[in-house]
Amino acid sequence: MFWFLFSYFTNTNEEQNPLFSTSFDEANVKFENRLSDKWIQIKINNDDTTIAVLKNPNSNHWLLHTSGIHGVEGYTGSAIQLRILDELENKDNCPNIMLVHAMNPYGMKNMQRVNANNVDLNRNSILNNDFTSDSLVFKNSWLNSLINPSSIIEFYLFPFLLLYSLIVYGLKTCVQLIVTGQYQKQTAMSYGGVEHEPEIKEFYKAIAPFFNNQSRITHIDLHTGFGKYMNEYLMVDNRKEKNYFEQLFKSAAGENNNYYINSEFPEYKHMKGGLINGFQQLLELYGNVQIESYHGMVQEFGTVNFSGIPIFINMRLANFIKYHKPGDDKHLKKKMYECFNPPSAEYQNQCIVKGWKRFSELLLL
Numbered sequence: 001m002f003w004f005l006f007s008y009f010t011n012t013n014e015e016q017n018p019l020f021s022t023s024f025d026e027a028n029v030k031f032e033n034r035l036s037d038k039w040i041q042i043k044i045n046n047d048d049t050t051i052a053v054l055k056n057p058n059s060n061h062w063l064l065h066t067s068g069i070h071g072v073e074g075y076t077g078s079a080i081q082l083r084i085l086d087e088l089e090n091k092d093n094c095p096n097i098m099l100v101h102a103m104n105p106y107g108m109k110n111m112q113r114v115n116a117n118n119v120d121l122n123r124n125s126i127l128n129n130d131f132t133s134d135s136l137v138f139k140n141s142w143l144n145s146l147i148n149p150s151s152i153i154e155f156y157l158f159p160f161l162l163l164y165s166l167i168v169y170g171l172k173t174c175v176q177l178i179v180t181g182q183y184q185k186q187t188a189m190s191y192g193g194v195e196h197e198p199e200i201k202e203f204y205k206a207i208a209p210f211f212n213n214q215s216r217i218t219h220i221d222l223h224t225g226f227g228k229y230m231n232e233y234l235m236v237d238n239r240k241e242k243n244y245f246e247q248l249f250k251s252a253a254g255e256n257n258n259y260y261i262n263s264e265f266p267e268y269k270h271m272k273g274g275l276i277n278g279f280q281q282l283l284e285l286y287g288n289v290q291i292e293s294y295h296g297m298v299q300e301f302g303t304v305n306f307s308g309i310p311i312f313i314n315m316r317l318a319n320f321i322k323y324h325k326p327g328d329d330k331h332l333k334k335k336m337y338e339c340f341n342p343p344s345a346e347y348q349n350q351c352i353v354k355g356w357k358r359f360s361e362l363l364l365l
């Protein structure tokens, strides 16, 4: 009964690009089958996350590519990693390479962004144990009903609540309330947890043995959903990081790189707990290793228009069904998949091409 609301936004039935999978098992098998003998394989998260490592003993540079920290977004990340594996088969003299397939396998299997504890793992890399927030959402019951409906009535009041919130708080504040993690209520949206989740701890423990105090890591964390359909965004924490990546990426004439500097955008500047943000300190905390340098960025592909409202509608519905209206969520899973991995040939091809392009330019490190 909810679905007519969304049918405007996603309705494509084109043929899947063969690198794109529609189930976790399919993605996993494709990834494993592509790992030739030259790759070292490590499994974490009950063997559902594969860390593939290609070592170059003559280099201190590491190129790290992670996908699927937001579960369902990992299908696009997986397709890009398959392309990377195909390309690397014929390449020599690369830096050390580490590909992490499915950082959040629970979310990827269940077509959710969160893990089994309802935690957004990309808000969970908190430093100095600062798992605190003072979210406006829990101070204003209208906002709370908009973002975290707990009854059918609240659920269907969506258009009025949205209009009210946009008029009173404006679009930027509304976006900020959703993208900034909250550390107060587990069953509510954008929950960042109260401690580091097992997926985060296991990740650092597993990768640490490969690094030492001379290691220089450059990292791409792959996401989808934010931004306009088919647009690519490169998100970094500060201007220095932007400069670092800008000099490595060669833009073709007329190609505009959409950099987002998190600390300078009102929607993002209060965000904490991002994987990239906490990387170096958590590697030291859980892996007990200090490295020479670290640079990280998020590569994000926009999947919908309308200011992300369709994404928000689906995330809101997913959380509502999980905690307030349990039942058959097969249709929701399909909607979530398509919302974050549009099944159109143009989207799929573009992600594979641009995903490989960024990665390949960093191979010159």
Ligand SMILES: [Zn+2]
Pocket: 070, 073, 122, 222, 223, 224, 225
């Ligand atoms: Zn994401």
